[in-house]
Amino acid sequence: MDRTDVGLKAVAKALTDVIGPSIDPKDPLAKEQLKLAVDYIEFVRARYDDIHARERFDLKHYSRMADAIGKSGLPSSEASRLAGARDEAARTLADVEATTPQVRTAAMELAAVVADVVQKAPSFGSEVRHKIEIAVLDATDERVAMERAWYLPMGFDPTPQLAGDLAELLKG
Known part of the structure; x- marks a missing residue:
């Protein structure tokens, strides 16, 4: 059974919950790039099938x-x-x-x-x-x-x- 969706969901969660809080609050570009990366992972999840x-x-x-x-x-x-x-x-x-x-x-x-x-x-x-x-x-x-x-x-x-x-x- 393919678990790609679960893996992508875990990556998005790790980026949001672990990486996100560690980003310097004075670095808006890093926050923006993280959001874009997570959004694209979610897009891939939505279209994977x-x-x-x-x-x-x-x-x-x-x-x-x-x-x-x-x-x-x-x-x-x-x-x-x-x-x-x-x-x-x-x-x-x-x-x-x-x-x-x-x-x-x-x-x-x-x-x-x-x-x-x-x-x-x-x-x-x-x-x-x-x-x-x-x-x-x-x-x-x-x-x-x-x-x-x-x-x-x-x-x-x-x-x-x-x-x-x-x-x-x-x-x-």
């Missing part, structure tokens, strides 16, 4: 973006390269035993190919470039919605009631 789902979201996100970009009329060499990366991503998504690091690596590899194609978009002609731009913009909405929900526990969102449901967004 969702990390694999987040990595799968990333892979699905880049797969959908690659699908849309692949329909933009790319030159055949770029279309083939993108299709190969997309196919590899699909194999990883279909593998129920794919580990979190494997899913993360597949997402990063696909993201790198997508980013390279996007950077080359101006050389593909205005119509193809425009379709690629639309694909990127369309994909941005789901990314922003998920990131907003993901970081909600940090308390920075001025309108948290408008954030989407993380579990639903991660299903992507």
